[in-house]
Amino acid sequence: MYTQGLDAKTEQGAQPSPRLVTEQEAALQGRFQERVDAEEKIEPRDWMPDGYRRTLVRQISQHAHSEIVGMLPEGNWITRAPTLRRKVALLAKVQDEGGHGLYLYSAAETLGVSRDELIGQLLSGKAKYSSIFNYPTPTWADIGAIGWLVDGAAIMNQVPLCRCSYGPYARAMVRICREESFHQRQGYELMLALAQGTAEQKRMAQDALNRWWWPSLMMFGPSDEQSAHSSQNMAWKIKRFSNDELRQRFVDATVPQAEFLGLTIPDPELRLNAETGHYEFGAIDWTEFNEILKGNGPCNRERIEARRKAWDDGAWVREAAVAHAAKRRQRALKKAG
Amino acid sequence: MMDRKDWPLFEIFIRPKNGLSHKHVGSLHAADARMALDNARDVYTRRGEGVSIWAVPAASIAASDPTDKASLFDPADDKVYRHPTFYDIPADVKNI
Ligand SMILES: [Fe+2]
Ligand SMILES: [Fe+2]
Numbered sequence: 001m002y003t004q005g006l007d008a009k010t011e012q013g014a015q016p017s018p019r020l021v022t023e024q025e026a027a028l029q030g031r032f033q034e035r036v037d038a039e040e041k042i043e044p045r046d047w048m049p050d051g052y053r054r055t056l057v058r059q060i061s062q063h064a065h066s067e068i069v070g071m072l073p074e075g076n077w078i079t080r081a082p083t084l085r086r087k088v089a090l091l092a093k094v095q096d097e098g099g100h101g102l103y104l105y106s107a108a109e110t111l112g113v114s115r116d117e118l119i120g121q122l123l124s125g126k127a128k129y130s131s132i133f134n135y136p137t138p139t140w141a142d143i144g145a146i147g148w149l150v151d152g153a154a155i156m157n158q159v160p161l162c163r164c165s166y167g168p169y170a171r172a173m174v175r176i177c178r179e180e181s182f183h184q185r186q187g188y189e190l191m192l193a194l195a196q197g198t199a200e201q202k203r204m205a206q207d208a209l210n211r212w213w214w215p216s217l218m219m220f221g222p223s224d225e226q227s228a229h230s231s232q233n234m235a236w237k238i239k240r241f242s243n244d245e246l247r248q249r250f251v252d253a254t255v256p257q258a259e260f261l262g263l264t265i266p267d268p269e270l271r272l273n274a275e276t277g278h279y280e281f282g283a284i285d286w287t288e289f290n291e292i293l294k295g296n297g298p299c300n301r302e303r304i305e306a307r308r309k310a311w312d313d314g315a316w317v318r319e320a321a322v323a324h325a326a327k328r329r330q331r332a333l334k335k336a337g
Numbered sequence: 338m339m340d341r342k343d344w345p346l347f348e349i350f351i352r353p354k355n356g357l358s359h360k361h362v363g364s365l366h367a368a369d370a371r372m373a374l375d376n377a378r379d380v381y382t383r384r385g386e387g388v389s390i391w392a393v394p395a396a397s398i399a400a401s402d403p404t405d406k407a408s409l410f411d412p413a414d415d416k417v418y419r420h421p422t423f424y425d426i427p428a429d430v431k432n433i
Contacts, residue, residue, distance in 0.1 A: 046403050092383075099380045106364045109346070115366060172363070179384075322343045325369035 002066035002130045002154065004221035004243075004293075036237050041167035044110040052236055056166055057111050059238065064104035065122045065129040069303050071097045073137040074146060082140065089186045090143060096179045103172040110168045123308050131289055132219050134297030141194055141201075141208035147187015149209075149216040149254065155180050156250045157220065165237035188257065195261040202262075209258065210266045217281075218289045220247040226286075251279045346395040347373040351387035359391050367392070 021029070028047050035042065042048055071094050078094065081087035105115055121127035132150055137143065158180065161173040194205035221227060221243040233239040241249075255272075258265050269282035291297065344366040350359035362381050367373035373392035381387070401409060417423045426433055 043403065045400070095383070099383065102365060102380050103363055109364075175363075318344075321368040321372060325372065328369060328371070 002063045002157070002219075004131060004219065004289075033235070036165045036235075039163075039237075040165075041170065042165050043167045051232070052238075053111055055233065055236070055238060056169065057108055057113050060104050060108040060111075060169055061113070061118045061121070062128050062130075064101050064108060064118065065127050066133065067097050067101035067104060068122070069129045069133045069307065070150075071101075072303055072306050073133055073135070073299075074143060076137050077140060077143050080140070081143075086143075086190065093147070093183050093186065096183065100176045100179070103175055104169075107166075107168040107172045119311070123304070123311055125295070125304055128293065130219060131292040131297065132215050134292050134299045134303060135211070135215055136299055139204055139208060141191070141204040142212070144187050144190035144194060144205065145208035145212040147183050147185075148191050148257070149187075149212050150219070151180055151183040151187060152254060153216050153219045153250050155184060156246050156253070160240040160246075163237070163240060191261055191263075195263060205261070206263050209263050213266050214284065214288075217247055217251070217284055218286075220244075220250065222286065222289075223284075248278055251281055252277075255279050344368050347377075347392040348395050348398060349373070349377045349381055350391040350393065351377075351381055352389035353386060354388055359389065362386075364395060370394075 029049055032042075032048060032052075042052075074090060074094050074097075078087065078090055081090050105118060108118060109115060118127070122129070132153075137146070155177065158173055158177050162170055162177055164170045164173065191205050191208075194201040196202075224230060224242045224244045227243055230239065230242055234242075255265060255270065267282045269280070271280055272278075273280050292300065295301075346364055346366055347370070348364050349362050351362050352359045365373060365376050365380065367376055370392050374390055377390045377392055382390070413419075
């Protein structure tokens with residue numbers, strides 16, 4: 001999902017380093033796992049295994065970066081939205097995503113990393129973010145497809161995260177999920193307007209679906225056989241469902257929505273299995289996915305450049321805010337003195 | 338690249354509506370308290386979530402240690418006489 005980079009087998013990460021565990025540590029670990037098994041929430045100052053902390057920092061910060069970078073493909077259309085109604089909706093949605101980034105960075109900070117460290121990792125290109133935001137948005141229909149499919153896939157993944165064992169992350173996800181549902185609905189409504197519009201508008205909608213369908217399925221991350229950290233993250237209750245389970249749920253929910261729009265999912269192998277009640281779908285092109293994770297997607301470079309530019313262009317604002325705060329403190333002191 | 342070490346962390350508390358107490362909702366960095374309030378309004382009350390905001394410097398909060406949980410809170414567990422159900426009143430007595 002927004003943190004699919006964690007699942008790639010080439011990554012080093014959550015594996016506990018092979019060192020001796022002391023008796024005391026083993027006891028702490030046992031107690032920790034008992035609490036997790038009992039569905040107790042772990043809070044920032046509670047004891048937790050190093051691997052748990054490391055995994056969470058990586059997952060939450062990747063998630064935060066995804067929210068922030070995710071503002072870019074849609075921000076591309078704010079000034080060109082066709083009506084005021086669509087414009088305020090898009091503006092509100094993109095603003096929400098910025099807020100989601102903040103909630104998540106704050107949750108990551110409770111684990112002992114600094115905001116500047118995390119932002120530094122994003123700007124240097126060291127940190128990962130969801131592959132989905134490295135695709136371009138050449139037409140207005142892309143805004144509909146993103147809300148419907150990308151936010152739809154995000155919701156599918158994020159609802160179970162509301163029950164994540166780490167308290168601050170779970171609480172941030174509750175806020176986020178509450179805000180997400182309008183994102184998907186405004187996207188679907190937009191697609192509906194296009195699908196019921198002129199022949200050319202319908203063609204635009206179909207074209208956007210063609211381009212966003214497979215990347216949306218990739219958002220759930222590698223298939224379970226290829227996924228490196230699933231079982232430990234399940235045991236820690238950071239993750240509740242496997243990538244393939246969530247992907248299947250998304251397909252089952254989305255195919256009828258496409259049918260209602262009168263659009264065709266770009267997968268000749270897609271068919272409903274009457275016995276299981278689930279849709280079967282074709283093979284995903286993981287080469288494309290891996291290339292994007294490596295930084296070779298259509299927009300990887302552009303996205304990071306845009307973030308760097310925003311950071312550099314904002315430097316004077318950050319400096320001015322500090323200077324202004326200092327001046328206000330001085331003034332208050334003088335008044336008191 | 339200038340960092341924001343000069344922007345302390347503020348914990349944000351929101352009163353959801355008149356008559357209720359403030360509740361912790363999250364945190365943010367800001368140059369000072371006034372900026373913290375402005376930004377809290379934008380990120381934590383975009384949908385009418387509140388009628389009042391507190392921004393508290395995170396460094397000013399004193400917190401109990403989770404490892405003291407047992408010694409702090411367990412003593413209350415065996416004091417059933419602090420609860421109304423501990424006291425036997427005949428069923429015929431009303432309004433008590
Ligand atoms: Fe979001
Ligand atoms: Fe969203």
